Amino acid sequence: MLNTDTDILSAAQTWRREGRDVALATVIETWGSAPRPVGSHLIIDGDGNFLGSVSGGCVEGEVMVEAADVIENGQPRVLEFGVADETAWRAGLSCGGRIRVFVERVD
Template structure:
């Protein structure tokens, strides 16, 4: 079995490989993971978003609705060094602020790596 260079594997690179590269480059990063969903939610349990301190993102925890809020929390987690459980839903006014307008509720765990 022949194994070639890395160029073609790039698009398939998983989040952990990206995290490893970022850490090697000395960047701080945090991982957000969908740990629970209720009702209709855009991404299933286990979906992950990787964030660095400059707000670079790989992956997703929603269809784009709550990523902004999660990135903010991820940067906080890099500073505190602690994991944090977050919840987003559409049951109140706050829903519009974070924008999960799809009718679901999700729990996301954010943790620094390293």
């Protein structure tokens, strides 16, 4: 069953071995009632297939857009999401929490 964060890392390795482009997103910091704990993983491939989660589905779309960039240029980046953050990001967390997500390419 692909349900734990460590299983996600195994899947990342499998996807990469299959020759797919892969980006790994990790929740590195949370404030308030964030839906997924620190250390949660989401992987995204070059075609937009994904596995795992960094939120309850609120910001995955935005992370996937950023992941495409990260896959393209290889530069890791930190994304921040929160309800008070509408100027920086379109997506927000309806639960009122805030999260920071680190996105990197799996080489």
